[in-house]
Amino acid sequence: MVNDPAATPQKTCDPCHGSIGSQHLQSLHANLQGYKTMLLARTGQAELSPELTEMFQTKCTGCHTTCGQCHISRPKSTGGGFNAGHMFLKRPSMTLNCTACHGSRIGEEYRGTHPGIEADVHYNKGMQCVACHTASEVHNASPTAKSRYEAEQLPRCEDCHTIGTENSYHAIHRDKLSCQVCHSQPYKNCYNCHVGKTESGLRQPSELDFKIGRNPMKSARRPYDFVVLRHVPVAPDSYEEWAPGQMTNFAALPTWKFATPHNIQKNTPQTKDCTSSCHNNPAIFLTPKDLEKLPAEEQEANKNVVVTKIPD
Structure with missing residues (x-):
């Protein structure tokens, strides 16, 4: 008895579905390259050290998914269990599959479960995740992509x-x-995650906030000067139990990162009155003052995304 036949998709999926299974092995859902990219950048390592490799395999790969964990069962990392017996679902369930993994931020934002924050306008119109995130994106986010924002098939408004x-x-x-x-509402920001050998988790509660900052991922595809930024939970000592002293290049990446909150509305506080709700309003911009309580390494990491002059 094979526990998860989809763990070898080139053998079990490809014979009927072409190369989709093999392509999935190169997707971010399978190889988790985004996590590796972050670890390599913040440590300055060309390859993950043995200590970080052990941590990655122990703590990170639990989020790895197979074809079957989207089309037959719930993801193993969320407890597993069939979606509908042995029935194969062409379109994964938004609640049992997509937001089972991507729930604490994306799912809650999209469905409007945060007090005072409306559900995304697309959710209110009955749109599922796959309306924007197509099979070509999910199955193969391009083998060279180092993060989800580098995926060739990424949707655009x-x-x-x-x-x-x-x-x-x-x-x-x-x-x-x-x-x-202009069209997002406040979204969840997380701080100070501790990845321990016995206990892991956030060391302070997450917060709903909205911050506009300088674009840290400027490119032809994302030419914007200003974007919304979300604080991610990494801290200078997040991996200290596994790899003491190895986060030597922590400031290589900002901890306030390019974000695409899934809580879109046509009308938001920012669109109500541009001259006061956005322009001349330092409260919604990430400024040097917001960094004052952060460790020195974090202040350095975010120096290029803060806004020093509020648009008037």
Whole structure:
């Protein structure tokens, strides 16, 4: 009896589904390359050290998924169990599969479970995750992608929404602001995660916040000057139990990172009155003052994403 036939998709899935199974092995869902990219950058290592490799295999690979953990059962990391007996689902369940893993931030934002925060307009229209995140993206986020934002098939708002010049606000801000700067609501930010050998977790409660900052991932695909930033829970001593003293290059990446909150609304506080709710409003921008209580390493890591002059 084979526990998870989909663990070898090139043998069990490809004969009927072409190369989809083999492609999945190169996807971020399978190889978790985004985590490795972060660890390599913050340690300055060309290859993960034996200590970090052990930590990665022990703590990180539990989020690895197989074809079957989306199309037949719930993900192993969330307890497993069939979705609908041995029935194969062409489209994974948004609740049993997608947000079972991506729930604490994306799922809660999308469904509007945070007090005072509305559900995403797309959720209210009945749209499931796969309406934007297609099979080609999920099965193969390009073998060279080092994070989800480098995936070649990543969805864009413009795939459905034409951003023309008839809207004066779009005409003025196009390519200067990401869509989420105007159309997102407050979202969850996490701090100080401890990855221990016996106990792991956040050392302080997560917070709902909204911060606009400088774009740390500027490119032809993301030309914006300003984007929304989400604080991720890594801290200078997050992995100290596993790899003492190895986070020697912590400031290589910001801890306030490029974000795409899934709580979109046409009308938000930012769109209510641009001259006071956004312009001349330091409360919604990430400023040097926001970094004052952070460790010196974090202040250095985020120096290029803070806004030193609030738009007037």
